[in-house]
Amino acid sequence: MAKKTHRIERRSDALSRERIIAAAIEILDRGGEGALTVRALAAHLATGSGAIYWHVADKNELLATATDDIIARVVSEVAGGARPREAIRAVALGVFDAIDAHPWVGAQLFREPWRPATLEIVESVGSRLKALGVPEAALFDSASALVHYILGVAGQNAANARLVAPGTDRSVFLAGVAGKWAALDPAKYPFVRQMATQLRDHDDRAQFLAGVDLILAGIATAQA
Amino acid sequence: MAKKTHRIERRSDALSRERIIAAAIEILDRGGEGALTVRALAAHLATGSGAIYWHVADKNELLATATDDIIARVVSEVAGGARPREAIRAVALGVFDAIDAHPWVGAQLFREPWRPATLEIVESVGSRLKALGVPEAALFDSASALVHYILGVAGQNAANARLVAPGTDRSVFLAGVAGKWAALDPAKYPFVRQMATQLRDHDDRAQFLAGVDLILAGIATAQA
DNA sequence: ACATGAATGGAACGCTGCTCCAATACTATG
DNA sequence: CATAGTATTGGAGCAGCGTTCCATTCATGT
Known part of the structure; x- marks a missing residue:
């Protein structure tokens, strides 16, 4: 944006890409995906939409950049050793928890697989x-399976979060779904019905990890 | 909708929930998710938006019902024996191919986990x-992992399809992404770069199945 | 023939993302 | 210090969206 040689600060309340993205994250976290409108963002920053569009290409770039930020933070926090x-x-x-804290990230992770956020996950998992010693020939399939699983849970969690009033307790939501499951036609959905009670008091974080372990076990089996 | 006892057909061009949903599917398949607008639908059916809203609650119900239809067809087609x-x-x-044919289904599958579409998949996989003899204690986690993996791939495929002009050859798209991957910073993304060539000419259908097998292997390992 | 309610189609509402542009804030120069 | 020139701002306005409202039409039971 700035041309060449002036990083002298302008007015202290100056707009900037960073301030805009930070404000967007705040609105998203407070009110969910639907709450982020250009007008709301402009109001929050006490400016007009035109000013925002001078710093940012469009709303999608806003969401994508915000997602990249959060995921990059998560991935880099994992100890290298x-x-x-x-x-x-x-x-x-980390990805699971990040989406728990910012459900809109889950929805965003699915768009544009060459964006840093997804790349970061693939790189981190794949390397x-x-x-771990997974042979060259199996690497691509293995990494793909793991990443798709992680993204699948991410998307599902994000979708669930979108359905409840922000701040609702997770157990309330689970109990609600479990109730619907239990009320299903036993002839058509015997398995789902049977899972209903487990759904009610399961720990989705632990279940998510169990899935990761399952896939890791499968990968280990394949190379034996 | 109709009250009690008149299934005598009305005018032959009469609107109906079924005709509306069929038209919606046609528009979605032809032009992607963004092409389905109430105005486009009304134009396609040579009517007004009010008439549509008399048969259907809102646009979301339209998408959900269309998705349920397609997934139910897929699941029921699997031979019982x-x-x-x-x-x-x-x-x-089947789910993979359905989403290949109707990418918008992939996006829709993530909303409302108690809707028939997702339920159908859970039931079918879980039962x-x-x-297969998976012990009771491991059933929930195993089914959850498989379904989340399937949905993860579904979502990713749907996202990819959204990015290319409808009808574009898949290999062109893959080559494009592979090119971007190959051009990444080798210091930051060594693994992703290495996968670029495999991405270019891999068969995502086969890779998807490989992932399913991987998870099944993991499940088998866990019970041994 | 009339009354009734189902069904229709289109105008209108409030909202969205985004563009456009006159006005302003700031910097570099003479 | 004055002036010219560019970077940045804020808000009016546009086209399009989902949805609601309602006067009108159609098909039927009496």
Whole structure:
């Protein structure tokens, strides 16, 4: 944006890409994906929409950049020295928790697979699989499976979060779904009905990790 | 909608929930998710928006019902007699192919986990896992992992499809992404760069199945 | 023939993302 | 210090969206 040689600060309340993105994150976290409108953002920053569009291409760029920021933070926080298997679990859990805190990130992760956010996850998971000794031929499929699983849970969690009033307790939501499951036609959905009670008091964080372990076990089996 | 006892057909061009949903599917398949607007739908049916809203609650119901229809068809097509393992693979592939044919289904699958579409998949996969002999205690986690993986791939495929002009060849798209991957900073993304060439000419359908097999292997390991 | 309610189609409302542009804030120069 | 020139601002306005409202039409039961 700035041309060449003037990083002398302008007015202290000056707009900037960073301030705009920070404000967007705040609005998203407070009110969910639907709350982020250009007008709301402009009001929050006490400016007009034109000023925003001078710093940012469009709303999608806003969401994408915000997502990249958050995911990059999560991935980089994983200790470099950790054993590969633990590192993979840590990255996966980090993504899980990040989406728990910012559900809109989950929805965003699905767009544009060449954006830093997804790339970061692939790189982090893939390099650890390599370190684990997964043979070259199986690496691509293995990394793909793990990342798709992580993104699948991410998307589902984000969707769930979108359905409840922000701030609702998770157990209330689970109990609600479990209730609907339990009320299903036993002839058509015997399995789902049977899972209803487990759904009610399961720990989705633990279940998510169990899935990661399952896939890691499958990868280990394949190379044996 | 109709009250009690008159199934005598009205005018032959009469609107109906079914005709509206069929038209919506046609528009979605032709032009992607963004092409389905109430105005476009009304134009396609040569009517007004008010008439549509008399038959259908809102646009979301339209998308949800259309998705339920397509997924139910896929799941029910899987032969009941097939061996459990093959049945699971068939359901997974069916969902994959359905989303390949109707990318908007992928995006829709993430909303409202108690809707028939998702339920159908959970039931179909879960009951087969049970038949496979997966112990009670591991059933929930196993089914959850498989379904989340399937949905993860679904979502990613749908997102990819949204990015290319409808009808673009898949290999062109893959080559494009592979090019971007190959051009990444080798210091930051060594793994992703290494995968670029494999991405270019991989078969995502086969890779998807490989992921299913990986998870099934992991499930089998866990019970041993 | 009339009355009734189902069904229709289109105008209108409030909202969205985004563009455009006159006005302003700031910097570099003479 | 004055002036010219560019970077930045804020808000009016546009086209399009989902949805609601309602006067009108159609098909039927009496």
